[in-house]
Amino acid sequence: MVELLAGRSVVVDATVGAGGHAEALLRGGVATVIGVDRDATALREASERLASFGTRFRAVRARFSGLTEALGRVGVSSVGGAFFDLGVSSMQLDRPERGFSYRGAGPLDMRMDDDPGPTAADVVNDYPEDRLANVIFELGEERRSDHGRARRDRRRSGASAPRRPPPRPPDVPGHPY
């Protein structure tokens, strides 16, 4: 990644997180890195980490969907490259209070930023069943998202449930399942 982008004048790190990749880009010869993230905590940490690069690093709070507009706000109209490291950051996973942790107990929050807005607990408790099934289908790519509903419909109609093998556990070392 660094080899590919080295020598470019302006590169957007669209998921700057804690700033690890941005630091590698700056050390690798990119003149200026615009670090974008929707998470204000991540931006603060990246800014502290990269303070020694001075104006070569600029932090911008935005979502991917508002990237062009956000770059416009800081006077950037063209870039030499953009980098996306999609997902959640280790910082988000490691803090149980954010609600992403697999190990530590925490609230069912899972918001990517500190904007007011529904938490995961609000979503699972308040969304109507159809909407929840759609979210799981669309965003979780789970084809059986309405399985529970189908099972209830079958029970009501007196039909018996089809037999399926239990889902295969994922091949992830250390995974609790």
Ligand SMILES: C[S@@+](CC[C@H](N)C(=O)[O-])C[C@H]1O[C@@H](n2cnc3c(N)ncnc32)[C@H](O)[C@@H]1O
């Ligand atoms: C895998 S982490 C990036 C880690 C980073 N490359 C590093 O070196 O620390 C992904 C980051 O993308 C951010 N993110 C997730 N969805 C986003 C969105 N829709 N818009 C902007 N940032 C987003 C998260 O807040 C997180 O900090």
